[in-house]
Amino acid sequence: MNKKKRIMHVDMDAFFASIEQRDQPLLKGKPVIVGGEPGGRGVAATCSYEARKFGVKSGMPIALAVKKCPDGTFIRTNGKKYMYASMRVIEILNRYSPKVEPTSIDEAYLDVTGSVKDREDERKIGESLKREIRRELELTCSVGIASNRIFAKIATNMKKPDGLTIIADEELEKKIYPLPISELIGIGKKSEGILKNLGIKTIGDIAVYPENELERVLGVNGPLLSKLARGEGSDRVLAFDEEEEVKSIGSEHTLERDTCDENIINMILLKLSEKVGRRLRESRFAGRTVAVKFRYSDFSSFSKRCTYPFFVWEDNKIYSISKKLFYSVYKRTKKIRLLGITVSGVVKSYLNTNNNKIQTELFTNCNKSGKLLKTIDLLKDIHGEMAIARAAYLKIL
Ligand SMILES: [Mg+2]
Numbered sequence: 001m002n003k004k005k006r007i008m009h010v011d012m013d014a015f016f017a018s019i020e021q022r023d024q025p026l027l028k029g030k031p032v033i034v035g036g037e038p039g040g041r042g043v044a045a046t047c048s049y050e051a052r053k054f055g056v057k058s059g060m061p062i063a064l065a066v067k068k069c070p071d072g073t074f075i076r077t078n079g080k081k082y083m084y085a086s087m088r089v090i091e092i093l094n095r096y097s098p099k100v101e102p103t104s105i106d107e108a109y110l111d112v113t114g115s116v117k118d119r120e121d122e123r124k125i126g127e128s129l130k131r132e133i134r135r136e137l138e139l140t141c142s143v144g145i146a147s148n149r150i151f152a153k154i155a156t157n158m159k160k161p162d163g164l165t166i167i168a169d170e171e172l173e174k175k176i177y178p179l180p181i182s183e184l185i186g187i188g189k190k191s192e193g194i195l196k197n198l199g200i201k202t203i204g205d206i207a208v209y210p211e212n213e214l215e216r217v218l219g220v221n222g223p224l225l226s227k228l229a230r231g232e233g234s235d236r237v238l239a240f241d242e243e244e245e246v247k248s249i250g251s252e253h254t255l256e257r258d259t260c261d262e263n264i265i266n267m268i269l270l271k272l273s274e275k276v277g278r279r280l281r282e283s284r285f286a287g288r289t290v291a292v293k294f295r296y297s298d299f300s301s302f303s304k305r306c307t308y309p310f311f312v313w314e315d316n317k318i319y320s321i322s323k324k325l326f327y328s329v330y331k332r333t334k335k336i337r338l339l340g341i342t343v344s345g346v347v348k349s350y351l352n353t354n355n356n357k358i359q360t361e362l363f364t365n366c367n368k369s370g371k372l373l374k375t376i377d378l379l380k381d382i383h384g385e386m387a388i389a390r391a392a393y394l395k396i397l
Pocket of ligand 1: 011012013014015106
C-alpha cells in the first residue's frame with residue numbers, strides 16, 4: 001500500500017432537502033422532509049437540518065416524522081431532479097482529480113494525491129471545491145481528507161454540515177483512536193458486543209489489541225479490523241470509467257424448437273432481460289447500450305443495438321427496449337432459433353450506498369415497477385464501498 005495517498009470524501013449536506021430549499025426559497029431555514037407526503041406510507045429519505053432538531057431522521061416512517069414535526073414541509077421525492085444535481089456535483093469534482101468515484105447519489109471519493117503537497121494545499125483544494133459547489137449549485141457539502149477511504153469518511157462525519165476536516169497520518173492517535181468502534185466500517189452489532197466484552201471500546205483499542213487474539217474471537221475479520229483501525233484501509237479510488245474489466249453483460253438462448261410464436265418470443269426476451277438485469281445488478285453495473293441479436297431457422301443472423309442517454313439496469317426497462325429493437329428488424333412469420341440480449345457501455349452504477357433507506361425511497365418513487373423491490377433487495381446484498389470492508393461487513397453481520 002502506498003502510504004502517501006491522500007483521499008478526499010465528499011458528502012452533500014441533507015442533499016434532497018437542500019435542493020428543495022434552494023428551489024423553493026420560502027423553505028429556507030424551515031424543517032423540510034423529503035420522501036413522502038403526510039398520510040403516505042413512505043419513509044423520510046432526507047430531512048433538512050432544521051427538521052433533524054425535531055428528532056426526524058432519514059429512514060423514519062413519514063407517519064412518525066409527522067408526529068415529531070407536525071409543522072414540517074413534506075415533499076415527495078423527485079429522483080430525476082436529484083440525479084441531475086448529483087451529476088453536476090460530479091462535474092465539479094472532476095475538476096479536482098482525474099480519479100472521482102461516486103459511491104451514492106450524494107457521496108464520492110477523490111484521489112487528490114497528485115494535487116496536494118501539504119496540509120495547506122489540502123485545505124485550499126477542499127475550500128475551493130466547496131466554494132464552487134456553493135456558487136454553481138447553491139448547495140453545501142462536507143469534506144474529509146485522510147490517508148484512506150474509511151478515515152476520510154470518518155473525517156467528513158466529524159464536522160457537518162458545511163465542514164472541512166483534514167486528518168494527517170500523525171494525528172491518527174489523537175483524532176481517530178478515541179472514536180467508538182462503531183465508527184469503523186465492518187463492525188456489526190454482534191461483533192461490537194464481542195469486542196466490548198473484551199474491553200475494546202475505541203478504534204485505538206482495536207489498533208493495539210493483539211491481532212491473533214482478535215482472530216480467535218472474530219475469525220478472519222479480526223485481523224481485517226485490526227488493519228482498518230491502524231489505517232491500512234483501502235486507498236484505491238476508481239474513476240467512473242475505469243471500474244470494470246467487464247465491458248458488456250449478455251445472455252442468449254437457443255430455442256428447443258424454432259418458432260414464430262410472438263408469445264414465446266416475448267417470454268424468452270423477458271427471461272433474458274431478467275437474467276441480464278440480475279447480472280448487471282449483482283456486479284453493480286448499469287449500461288447505456290442495449291443490443292438484441294437473433295438467428296432465423298435458416299441460420300441467418302441479425303442484430304440491432306441502440307445507445308441511450310440514460311443507464312439501464314432494470315429488468316422491465318431492458319425488456320421493453322429489447323422488444324422494440326427486436327420487432328424493428330424481425331420479419332414476422334419467420335421462425336427464430338436463437339435470441340440474445342447484451343447490455344454494454346457498462347460502468348459502475350450509483351446504486352450503491354451506505355444508506356439503503358435513502359436509495360430505496362428514491363428509486364421507489366422514481367419507478368413503480370413491480371420488480372423494483374427485488375432490485376433493491378439485491379442492492380442491499382451488495383452493500384459496501386470497498387472490497388476489503390465489504391467482505392468484512394457481510395461476514396460480520
Ligand atoms: Mg449526504
